[in-house]
Each structure stands twice: as structure tokens, then as C-alpha cells.
Amino acid sequence: MKQYLVGGAVRDELLGIPVKDRDWVVVGATPQEMLDAGYKQVGADFPVFLHPETNEEYALARTERKQGHGYHGFTVHASPDVTLEEDLQRRDLTINAMAKSVDGAVVDPFGGREDLEARLLRHVSSAFSEDPLRILRTARFAARFAPLGFQVAEDTMALMKRMVAEGEADHLVAERVWQETCRALHEKAPAVYFEVLDACGALAVVMPEIGALFGREGREPLDHLEKATERSDDTDVRFAALVSGLDSGEREALNSRMKVPNDCKELAAASGSLLERFPADDNPSAEQIQALIDEGDGWRRPERFERILLVLESVGIGADWTTMLAEARYQASQVDPKALMAEGYKGKALGQAIQRERLRCIHDVVVSK
Numbered sequence: 307m308k309q310y311l312v313g314g315a316v317r318d319e320l321l322g323i324p325v326k327d328r329d330w331v332v333v334g335a336t337p338q339e340m341l342d343a344g345y346k347q348v349g350a351d352f353p354v355f356l357h358p359e360t361n362e363e364y365a366l367a368r369t370e371r372k373q374g375h376g377y378h379g380f381t382v383h384a385s386p387d388v389t390l391e392e393d394l395q396r397r398d399l400t401i402n403a404m405a406k407s408v409d410g411a412v413v414d415p416f417g418g419r420e421d422l423e424a425r426l427l428r429h430v431s432s433a434f435s436e437d438p439l440r441i442l443r444t445a446r447f448a449a450r451f452a453p454l455g456f457q458v459a460e461d462t463m464a465l466m467k468r469m470v471a472e473g474e475a476d477h478l479v480a481e482r483v484w485q486e487t488c489r490a491l492h493e494k495a496p497a498v499y500f501e502v503l504d505a506c507g508a509l510a511v512v513m514p515e516i517g518a519l520f521g522r523e524g525r526e527p528l529d530h531l532e533k534a535t536e537r538s539d540d541t542d543v544r545f546a547a548l549v550s551g552l553d554s555g556e557r558e559a560l561n562s563r564m565k566v567p568n569d570c571k572e573l574a575a576a577s578g579s580l581l582e583r584f585p586a587d588d589n590p591s592a593e594q595i596q597a598l599i600d601e602g603d604g605w606r607r608p609e610r611f612e613r614i615l616l617v618l619e620s621v622g623i624g625a626d627w628t629t630m631l632a633e634a635r636y637q638a639s640q641v642d643p644k645a646l647m648a649e650g651y652k653g654k655a656l657g658q659a660i661q662r663e664r665l666r667c668i669h670d671v672v673v674s675k
């Protein structure tokens with residue numbers, strides 16, 4: 307039995323960037339031999355094992371043949387006869403299809419090293435088109451490596467366009483689309499993910515609302531996403547800035563199709579609805595600011611209000627405005643109900659007095675600007 311380091315670890319090592327997970331491929335072994343050597347099997351039918359000490363993944367070399375649409379219908383064939391080259395051939399991109407033996411020799415049958423140097427994301431073979439998830443993965447790697455100068459190779463872009471035209475992207479299920487999108491939102495240049503999906507036509511299929519938004523507003527949503535990326539590492543802030551131009555109906559359609567998690571959904575809704583009614587040039591009144599703060603749930607959850615401000619800033623309402631909102635919220639939160647109670651207010655009158663005091667604080671902030 308022979309073991310090789312494969313995939314992302316080899317790629318990242320050659321790029322000189324930190325390696326996160328180390329995955330191994332094992333050639334010439336049976337599942338029983340792996341169990342006898344002390345490895346633990348992961349899942350019943352899948353030829354993947356965990357090393358007893360390092361817990362790293364060791365997969366038996368395998369080939370995959372496609373029968374159905376989408377990424378369903380793969381027949382996996384793992385046997386001691388499957389060669390390393392055959393295993394590497396089923397992989398998506400050449401830079402992900404290299405292996406390294408224990409003595410340090412790099413096995414690179416598809417020109418991965420050359421593509422690393424040329425900064426190209428290129429498909430390994432035409433079998434790429436058997437799995438539409440690879441379109442999303444390629445866009446995600448483009449988002450990760452764009453700052454290093456990587457681009458999708460022309461022939462790979464052409465292949466992805468063909469896949470979309472032939473309806474392959476229609477078979478992607480919503481959960482996987484969100485899973486890859488969420489990972490892409492964590493990458494260094496998430497806007498590139500959406501650019502690549504737009505360029506190959508997949509965006510209109512998997513996230514039609516965002517596709518339509520790009521149609522209406524051109525690059526603007528991507529500018530918002532880039533500004534949010536500079537300000538925050540968090541998926542919800544980045545997502546909310548990207549979709550800030552959607553109306554509430556479109557936002558709900560997108561959320562329910564992709565099963566967007568609550569934190570992202572709520573932040574997008576709160577900042578979206580503020581933006582819809584934002585008095586762009588007018589000087590806002592204290593009452594308007596109070597309404598905006600209330601809507602952001604600002605009294606009770608300051609961190610949430612701060613996230614809303616990050617989104618608003620990314621979308622470009624202006625630093626003056628966000629500073630004023632933050633200051634007004636802070637001053638209003640200093641109103642002390644106990645002091646008002648000591649003055650004799652109680653019940654409904656107490657509530658009204660608190661409200662009046664808060665408005666007075668907000669008013670002072672607005673007037674002082």
C-alpha cells in the first residue's frame with residue numbers, strides 16, 4: 307500500500323500558504339487491510355478512513371462514473387487496482403489534482419504546477435461537466451485566489467457556459483448552493499465568486515434575484531459587497547450589503563429558495579427596510595432617527611445595531627449619517643428609567659417619559675450636527 311498527500315494540501319504547500327487540512331489517498335489497499343492497520347472507517351459504503359492518531363482522512367484511490375443529472379448518480383469504484391493517476395483524474399481543477407509521495411516527490415499528471423505558476427483555474431478533463439457543483443467550487447476558488455492573481459482559464463469558462471446552457475446548473479439543490487455561497491462569502495474576494503457565476507450564466511439560474519439585481523444595477527451590488535468585505539469578516543454583514551438593493555419580495559424569494567439562515571436573513575431585512583425609507587438628502591428629524599433605530603432593534607441589541615451600521619456604511623449612506631445614528635442610539639440608551647421613577651413617574655406615564663427623554667437626546671444629537 308502507498309500513501310500520497312493530495313488536493314488542497316499539495317496546492318497550498320506549493321503556493322507557500324498555510325495548509326489547513328491534510329487529505330491522503332491510498333493506492334493498492336483493500337478496506338480490510340486499512341481496518342487491520344488500525345484505521346477507522348468513515349461511513350459504511352464510502353472508502354474513506356481516519357488515521358488512528360492524526361485523525362487525518364485517508365481515502366482509497368477511486369474512480370467515479372456518472373449516470374444521472376446534477377451531482378447525483380455517481381458510481382464510485384474503489385479497488386486496489388485503481389491507480390493514483392485515475393484518482394487524480396476525477397478531481398475538478400488541475401491545481402487540486404496533484405499528489406505528493408511520502409518521500410516528497412510531486413505527482414502532477416495534469417499540469418497543476420504550471421497552472422499554479424500561470425495563476426489559472428483549469429479543469430482536469432471534460433468529465434468536469436458531470437458535476438455542476440464544480441462550477442460553484444471554481445467560482446469559490448476564484449474568490450479565494452483572486453488576490454494572488456488567479457483567473458478562470460478561458461476554456462474552463464467556456465465549458466462552464468456550455469454546462470449552464472445545457473441545463474446542468476438547474477440540478478443544483480438549494481442547500482449546496484447556499485453552502486458554497488456561504489463559504490465564498492468567507493473568502494478574501496467574495497465579489498469574484500458572484501462575478502464568475504454571472505460570467506458563465508449560472509447566477510441567473512441558481513440565484514435569479516441577484517442575477518436580476520446585477521441586470522438593474524450593474525456593478526453596484528459588488529461594490530457594496532467589496533466595501534462590506536473591507537469592514538467585516540462576517541457572512542451576514544457581507545450578504546446583507548450584497549442584497550441591499552433587492553426589494554422585500556425578491557429578498558424573501560431568495561431567502562426561501564436558498565434556505566438562508568436566520569442571522570443573514572434578519573440583518574438583510576433590517577438594513578434593507580431602513581434603506582428603502584432612508585431620507586437620502588433631507589436632514590432627518592429626531593422622530594425619523596428614532597424610527598430607524600427602533601427598527602434596527604437598537605435599544606435592546608447594540609451589537610446588532612452596529613452590524614446594521616456596517617451594512618449601511620458599505621452601501622454608502624455616508625459616514626456622517628452612520629456616526630449620527632450611532633451617537634443618537636448611544637445617547638438615547640443612557641436615559642435612566644430609575645431616575646424618572648424617582649421623579650414620581652410610573653405606569654404608562656413612565657413609558658411616555660422615557661420615550662420623551664430619548665427623543666430629546668436624539669434631538670440634541672441631530673441639532674448638534
Ligand code: ATP
Pocket residue numbers: 312313314315326327329396397398399402403437439440443
Ligand atoms: P479547501 O482548502 O477549501 O479545503 P480543498 O481543495 O482541500 O480546499 P475539499 O473540498 O476539501 O477542497 O476537497 C478536497 C479535494 O477533493 C479537492 O482538492 C479536489 O481535488 C477534490 N474535490 C472535492 N470536491 C470535488 C468535486 N465536486 N469534484 C471534483 N473534485 C472534487
